[in-house]
């Protein structure tokens with residue numbers, strides 16, 4: 001890897017900027033969105049249900065195949081410069097910096113026996129980094145969509161989900177599931193992605209907050225979250241222990257009605273963690289049913305209950321997330337919860353449009369009074385999944 005140039009982040013289309021950087025027009029531009037999880041936290045690795053949606057913030061990649069095996073990638077963000085690699089010597093751990101995401105996809109395609117030629121790539125993403133909106137998966141999903149088309153591989157969305165998971169787990173080294181890629185690759189405008197993590201089946205569920213006069217606010221607490229620390233691993237271990245003691249394949253197989261019986265079989269800590277997963281799974285199903293029968297204005301209590309469960313039972317919240325949720329709720333949000341893996345990242349607050357300013361102001365004030373770093377607050381709407389841009 002060497003740094004030789006910078007992307008021109010100035011005006012013009014991404015194709016124009018690609019041409020300015022690489023000296024020829026791209027073969028095309030492909031984009032993939034970030035995601036927000038509406039509900040269903042830490043249920044994925046328990047073979048349960050999640051309900052994320054693709055957001056109107058995305059990673060766009062302009063790509064041009066080369067006739068040698070060189071890959072050059074450049075981002076309009078920051079001053080990371082140009083990274084260069086050869087498709088013939090990719091191996092897990094060998095690539096550092098953001099290039100590991102596009103190159104991880106190349107490596108995973110190769111692992112499937114798909115030959116990938118060299119290419120030039122310019123990335124332009126407005127998915128905020130490290131806010132729990134999956135900026136890294138947005139890159140991977142844009143790249144796999146581009147290379148799938150350019151190499152004529154004919155992979156379907158489910159195969160691309162599995163492939164990017166392999167890239168993220170084995171090449172990047174992050175122990176993530178299939179939720180983020182499924183939302184990014186299989187999302188649809190105006191819909192949430194109801195995903196069964198056991199068999200990867202997906203149903204699109206209408207989530208038209210705007211039509212109901214609502215906005216979904218994302219409150220980025222700016223607290224760094226990390227999957228690598230022990231918090232995540234210890235939650236997974238508790239879930240595995242719970243499933244083992246209760247004699248089920250995964251906690252997905254425990255019904256909410258059977259929790260009281262489970263209490264007597266588990267130590268108090270494991271029981272609370274099991275209770276979070278079991279009740280959270282149930283809340284996803286209730287949210288789907290409520291969205292279908294009554295609409296988004298009626299899911300507030302489920303969002304609130306989800307947050308309480310993560311705060312008290314699963315213990316993955318933090319003071320900033322709790323404050324964001326409490327301030328939003330006290331000043332008019334109809335429901336709020338932390339979203340993502342926990343210990344930082346973002347909260348979401350479902351709010352009537354007329355209360356948006358009040359809720360935003362209240363959260364900003366509460367953070368200032370507590371001496372916390374000012375949060376970033378913005379709205380998201382359910383957008384289309386990955387694809388080629390015209």
Ligand code: ADP
Nearest residue numbers: 075077097098125129130131132133134135136
């Ligand atoms: P997230 O929750 O946003 O996915 P990660 O730590 O998994 O957080 O991924 C963030 C990483 O993705 C960054 O450190 C960077 O390497 C890469 N990344 C995201 N967006 C960009 C971008 N626009 N340009 C370059 N790299 C990016």
Ligand code: MG
Nearest residue numbers: 134135136137
């Ligand atoms: Mg990520």
